[in-house]
Amino acid sequence: MSEPAQGGRAFVFGDDIDTDLLAPGAYMKSSPDELASHCLEALDPDFARTVRPGDVVVGGRNFGLGSSREQAAVSLVRLGVSAVLAASFARIFWRNAMNLGLPALTLEPADLARIGQGDRLAVAAEAGEVRNLTRGEVYATAPVPPHLMAMIRDGGLIPHLKRRFASAAKEPRAPASGVAA
Amino acid sequence: MPEPATLVEKILARAAGRARVRPGELITVKVDLAYAHDSSGxxxxxxxxxxxxxxxWDPEKVVLVSDHYVPAVDAESAEILKGVRAFVRDYGVGRFFDMEGIGHLVLPDHGLIQPGMVIAGGDSHTPMAGAFGTYAAGYGATDMAAIAATGETWLAAPRTLRVELEGELQPGVAAKDVMLSLCKRLGLDNAFAAVEYAxxxxxxxxxxxxxVLCNMAAELGAESGVVAPDAVTFAYLAERGRPVADEAAALALASDPGAEFAAVHRIDVSRLAPQIAAPHAPSNTDDVSAFEGVVIDQAYIGACVGAKIEDLRMAAEVLRGRRVAPGVRLLVAPASTRTTELASREGVLTTLLAAGAHLLPSGCGACAGYGAGVLAPGEVCISSTNRNFRGRMGAADAQVYLGSPYAVAAAAAAGRIVDPRAYLSAGRAAA
Structure with missing residues (x-):
C-alpha cells in the first residue's frame, strides 16, 4: 500500500459508478492495460491519461454496481489508483478491490461531499482515516474486518493464500483460507 | 425449539458448520458448486x-461454461475459447458446457442446481440459481480462483429482505415487469442482503x-435471490433426471414462522402494468404508458433473464401474423442451444422468423456488449435483458430501454414503444 506523504489527488465522481463505466465491455478482450486506458472514459475522457500513481478515486453511493468483472478493479489498480472512497459499495466490486489489495473504504456522505476535485488526500486504511491535506480535515472510514486488513497487508488474496498455504504446510491443521484463522 | 431462522440463514449455517448464523456475522462456508465462464474463468x-x-479442490464440483465469446468472431475470442478447453483438459474439470448456451440456464437445465446448495459463480447473475432454494452469489475472478483452489470462502451473513407477491399478474405482464418495478421501489444498492421471494x-x-425474480436480485444489488423449494422445484428437477434426494429436508429449508427479516415488502401485483426501464439504469422504471411512442432502431431478445423458451413464446404470441416494422431490426439470441431446438420444434422459431427476426447464436451476446447486436452512437434499443447501464450494449450514448419479451416484441412490430397488451390475443380485436 503506497501512502505518499504529499497525498494523492482526488478524482471525484458521483453516485452509481457501474462496472460498464469502469471496464467497458467492448474492450474486455483487450490487454489489461488497453482496457484500463478506457476506464471511466464515458464520464471523463481524460481520466486514464491524467490519473497518476497514488491518486484516489472518490465515488458516492453504490460504487461498482453491475457486473462481477474484476477488470473494473484491475483497471484502477493498473492506473495506479491507491484507494477508492465511497458512501457505499456494490458487494462484488468491494470484494474484488480488496482481493487485489486496493482499499475500498466507506466514508460518511457528508465527509465525501467535502472532498473537491484535485484535493490532496492521504489515505491510511490501517488507521481508518483519510486526511484531506488541501482542506486540513480528517475523515474517519468505516472499519474494515481484521481478516481483510491482513489480506490487504499481504497485497491481496492470492499472495495472502500463498502465505496461508506455506504455513499450512508446516502446521497441517491450519485452515487454508477464511476468517477463522 | 431452535430459534427461528430464514431460508438463507439455514443454508449458510449448514455450510458454515454452525447451529445458526446471524446477519452481519463473518463466516467461512464450504461451497457445494463453483462455476464460471470463458470471460471470468x-x-x-x-x-x-x-x-x-x-x-x-474438487474437479467434480467445478463447472465451466463458454457463453460470453461464443462463437469466436476474431483471433482474440478464439484464443480465449481455446484457453478454456485447454484448462478443462489440464485441470480435469468434471463438467464443461462448450457453446451450449448461457450457464445460468444450462446448469439448472441439467439438474445441477439442487436445494440447499451454496453456489459460487463467476458472474453477477449467479443469483438466478437461488430459484431452487440455494444461496447463489456472484464473485470476481480472484475470489473464484481461491474458491476453485480451496472449496471455501468467507462472507458476512446477509440480512434477508422478504418480498411477498400477492394478487394475480394480468395477461401481458410478466415476472420481468415485477422485477423492473422492484428495481424502482427498492433501488439498486441493497448490498449484503438476500432477497427472499414468497x-x-x-x-x-x-x-x-x-x-427471472432471482436473476434480477443482482440488479437490486443483493448478493442472492431465493425462493423456498416446493413441488414445482421438485418436478422441474425430476423432469431433468436429477430428482431431489430428500424432499422433506428441502421443504424444511423454508423460513420459519417468526424468522426475522430486515424488511418485508407485501406487493399486490394485480394492477401492475407492463414496465419499462429507461436509460441508463434498471431502476429508471415506469409504466409503459410513460414511454409510448419512443421510436426504436433495434429490438433485442436475449440473455439469461430474457431468452428462455418461455420468453421466446411470449415474443411469438405477440408476433404471430405480424411483421417487424420497417427500419427496425429484431434480434433473437436464444439463451441455450436447447432453447433454439425447442423453439424450432414448437414452431415458435418459425413464427419469429416469419415476422422478420434475425436468429443469433446462443450466448450472452450483445447484453454484455461482447457479441453480435451491439449499438451505434445514438441508436435506440428495447431489450429483454437485465441491465441498461451507459455503454453496456455498445456505444456510450446508445439508449437502451428494458422490458419484458412481450414489450420488446410489440415494440418491434410497432417500430416504437407500445403497450404490449394491445398486441395479445385478448387485445387484438381492439388493436
Missing part, C-alpha cells in the same frame, strides 16, 4: 492457480419465472 484462474501451485404469486410461478 480460466483465463484469470490459470495464472493464480499456478502462483498458488495448486489444482482444483407469496401466492411466487407459489404459482413456474421455475423459469422464479429464475
Amino acid at each position: 480460466p483465463r484469470r484462474w490459470r495464472p493464480m492457480l499456478e502462483a498458488l501451485g495448486t489444482g482444483l 407469496g401466492s404469486v411466487v407459489a404459482r410461478m413456474s421455475m423459469p419465472e422464479r429464475m
